[in-house]
Amino acid sequence: MLIEFTLNYQPIAIEAPPDVTLLHLLRDHLNLTGAKEGCSVGECGACSVIMDGRLVNSCLVLAPQAHGSEIITIEGIHAPDGGPNDLQENFITYGAVQCGICIPGMVVAGEALLMRTLTPTRTEIRTALAGNLCRCTGYQQIVDAIEATAVQRRQAS
Amino acid sequence: MARFDYVRAHSIAEALQLLGEAGLISRPLAGGTDVMVFVRNEKPPFDRLVDISRVPEMKIIERRGDEVFIGAAVTFTEAEQNALLREVAGCLAEACRSVGGPAVRNAGTLGGNVANAAACADSLPALACLDAVAHVRSLTGERSFLLNELIQGANRTAIRPGELLTHFTFPVPPAGVRSAFLKLGRRNAQAISRLSMAAAGRLDAAGRVDYARLAPGAAMPRPQRFTEVEALLLGQAPTDELLAAAGAKTAEVMIGVTGRRWSTEYKEIAIQAMAEQTLRRVLCQ
Numbered sequence: 303m304l305i306e307f308t309l310n311y312q313p314i315a316i317e318a319p320p321d322v323t324l325l326h327l328l329r330d331h332l333n334l335t336g337a338k339e340g341c342s343v344g345e346c347g348a349c350s351v352i353m354d355g356r357l358v359n360s361c362l363v364l365a366p367q368a369h370g371s372e373i374i375t376i377e378g379i380h381a382p383d384g385g386p387n388d389l390q391e392n393f394i395t396y397g398a399v400q401c402g403i404c405i406p407g408m409v410v411a412g413e414a415l416l417m418r419t420l421t422p423t424r425t426e427i428r429t430a431l432a433g434n435l436c437r438c439t440g441y442q443q444i445v446d447a448i449e450a451t452a453v454q455r456r457q458a459s
Numbered sequence: 460m461a462r463f464d465y466v467r468a469h470s471i472a473e474a475l476q477l478l479g480e481a482g483l484i485s486r487p488l489a490g491g492t493d494v495m496v497f498v499r500n501e502k503p504p505f506d507r508l509v510d511i512s513r514v515p516e517m518k519i520i521e522r523r524g525d526e527v528f529i530g531a532a533v534t535f536t537e538a539e540q541n542a543l544l545r546e547v548a549g550c551l552a553e554a555c556r557s558v559g560g561p562a563v564r565n566a567g568t569l570g571g572n573v574a575n576a577a578a579c580a581d582s583l584p585a586l587a588c589l590d591a592v593a594h595v596r597s598l599t600g601e602r603s604f605l606l607n608e609l610i611q612g613a614n615r616t617a618i619r620p621g622e623l624l625t626h627f628t629f630p631v632p633p634a635g636v637r638s639a640f641l642k643l644g645r646r647n648a649q650a651i652s653r654l655s656m657a658a659a660g661r662l663d664a665a666g667r668v669d670y671a672r673l674a675p676g677a678a679m680p681r682p683q684r685f686t687e688v689e690a691l692l693l694g695q696a697p698t699d700e701l702l703a704a705a706g707a708k709t710a711e712v713m714i715g716v717t718g719r720r721w722s723t724e725y726k727e728i729a730i731q732a733m734a735e736q737t738l739r740r741v742l743c744q
């Protein structure tokens with residue numbers, strides 16, 4: 303069936319079977335492999351995308367449900383020149399990346415939070431990441447990176 | 460070949476037409492947090508999913524007279540952030556806040572939580588505590604159920620093929636009633652409830668309990684209020700002794716329903732403490 307939606311600020315139309323997940327649509331039909339398939343059952347957050355302004359697990363969204371929506375994936379999050387944006391720079395600065403498999407999801411979850419508030423408490427940051435698992439970093443550095451970005455964006459705005 | 464088809468409904472009337480269409484088996488799809496996990500592991504027992512997640516009439520939360528109306532497609536996030544629910548149904552707002560992680564709360568719906576009827580579903584004790592009624596519609600009419608009639612056991616409900624759980628209603632609790640929800644999982648984030656507890660209560664001018672509701676979750680095959688515990692509280696001052704007695708009674712009632720099993724030794728102590736704590740929050744703070 304024809305699925306039309308806005309993907310990373312660009313309108314897109316794609317023919318796909320009705321029974322695939324949004325995650326598969328992105329990875330296998332659109333070659334956007336930033337969202338990862340960790341668990342496929344909504345427990346790890348590696349497949350996180352922003353759908354109509356809210357964080358969702360793309361493994362739990364049926365692809366045709368995206369019809370008419372605005373989807374932002376990790377590929378849509380970058381600086382104007384295509385390099386890392388401030389949040390991504392802070393992930394590097396604060397040592398928040400080890401093996402990297404959780405990081406696209408972590409960045410997307412971080413952006414979803416910062417879209418709603420630039421004054422999150424550490425507890426709010428942790429709550430915002432509650433659905434994103436990381437087996438490497440211990441989370442601390444990821445929380446630091448998001449907190450620092452919030453402060454910088456607050457000062458800039 | 461696709462294993463099933465997809466169609467989106469834009470109104471309840473359209474959803475009922477689609478769900479009732481002869482010749483193929485259709486099932487509702489809302490947030491997908493249960494359905495998508497299910498179809499990953501099992502052969503889908505349907506030909507088509509009818510997406511009801513954007514039906515406007517099913518997204519409403521409002522006061523209608525002395526009742527609160529909640530559409531079944533309201534997400535946990537929407538319920539948790541709703542000012543009316545926070546004010547009159549604190550236990551439900553808190554239960555919705557405790558579900559999964561943010562991504563699951565943004566997608567999962569109250570209707571889906573109830574229709575899927577997992578024993579550990581967090582909204583069930585809160586809805587039972589509020590005496591919520593579930594409204595189920597089909598092309599031939601509407602049926603209404605109390606939660607403990609709708610839910611017949613783990614993952615079993617009275618909803619028939621062709622029917623759609625459209626909304627819930629519950630009476631606005633009397634002024635001054637406070638309610639709360641408490642959950643015990645293996646960890647803080649994304650935990651599946653091992654036990655949960657919803658309670659509501661109020662003290663009169665003399666400091667005695669004149670309103671009490673208690674509904675444990677995850678421990679029972681069906682959500683239900685523990686009226687024996689409520690009766691024990693009414694007319695009494697909320698002393699430590701009274702709350703301890705209410706906790707003990709809660710454990711006793713649970714064991715009366717479920718019998719003793721391997722997990723009872725743990726659950727008996729835990730449910731007692733949780734009942735005590737939840738009641739303390741609504742009666743003593």
Ligand code: FES
Pocket residue numbers: 338339340341342343344345346347348349350359360361362
């Ligand atoms: S792959 Fe979607 S939550 Fe794990």
Ligand code: FES
Pocket residue numbers: 398399400401402403404405435436437438439
């Ligand atoms: S960096 Fe390895 S899982 Fe997070």
